Amino acid sequence: NAGVTQTPKFQVLKTGQSMTLQCAQDMNHNSMYWYRQDPGMGLRLIYYSASEGTTDKGEVPNGYNVSRLNKREFSLRLESAAPSQTSVYFCASTSTGGTGELFFGEGSRLTVL
Amino acid sequence: GESVGLHLPTLSVQEGDNSIINCAYSNSASDYFIWYKQESGKGPQFIIDIRSNMDKRQGQRVTVLLNKTVKHLSLQIAATQPGDSAVYFCAENIGGGATNKLIFGTGTLLAVQP
Numbered sequence: 566n567a568g569v570t571q572t573p574k575f576q577v578l579k580t581g582q583s584m585t586l587q588c589a590q591d592m593n594h595n596s597m598y599w600y601r602q603d604p605g606m607g608l609r610l611i612y613y614s615a616s617e618g619t620t621d622k623g624e625v626p627n628g629y630n631v632s633r634l635n636k637r638e639f640s641l642r643l644e645s646a647a648p649s650q651t652s653v654y655f656c657a658s659t660s661t662g663g664t665g666e667l668f669f670g671e672g673s674r675l676t677v678l
Numbered sequence: 679g680e681s682v683g684l685h686l687p688t689l690s691v692q693e694g695d696n697s698i699i700n701c702a703y704s705n706s707a708s709d710y711f712i713w714y715k716q717e718s719g720k721g722p723q724f725i726i727d728i729r730s731n732m733d734k735r736q737g738q739r740v741t742v743l744l745n746k747t748v749k750h751l752s753l754q755i756a757a758t759q760p761g762d763s764a765v766y767f768c769a770e771n772i773g774g775g776a777t778n779k780l781i782f783g784t785g786t787l788l789a790v791q792p
Contacts, residue, residue, distance in 0.1 A: 569721075596777065596778055598780075600782075604686075605686060605784060606784060607767060607782040607783055607784040607785050608722070608767065608782040609782070610779065610780070610781065613777070613779060615773075615777045615778075621777075623779070624781070655721050655722070657721075659778050661778070663778070664709075664710040664712065664727040664729070664771065665709075665710050665712060665727070665769075665771035665773070665778035665779075665780050666712065666724045666727065667722075667724070667778070667780060668724075669721030669722050669723070670721050671719075671720060671721050672719075672720070672721055
């Protein structure tokens, strides 16, 4: 099993460009999440999907959109990238119930010039 | 590697010593508290969790203590090894089992000196 797979691993954008980060999990998890990680600020929740067909805003949703394509896949889209969105993005998944142990991908490093 | 270690509180310990990493949380209604370890260039990995109705839980070489009175969580690592060097995050589950919405602390960098 690959666990949580994110693509791309690295991306450089110019201000105003758009892009989509892809995430897929093969653990049959119901819930999926997108976090961003900036130096000294830990991980902040952008959006999450508690189950297929639902999405909800997290702590920092502005400037992002998400799509829960099916149970396996959850994408994050930047419609008009800004330098403030330079960050490392992590996708995670977990089963409904339990303690909330999240399984994370390896991260996608995005630089917006 | 990642730059996430910059500007973080740092705990430096000698190999073989015990480490204690502290965390303050904010939401009294959180059901679970969880510790994660993040090595350079990788995603966070689960270490141990504790339910809000407990005050102590032990794992292999790790112990988590929860003090709800002062909203404080700590992670104790026994006989710290070089492989323990990483950034450690606490997280509180404010969503409950239905949504598992985790809010993370800012992290502590543990540096193990040989």
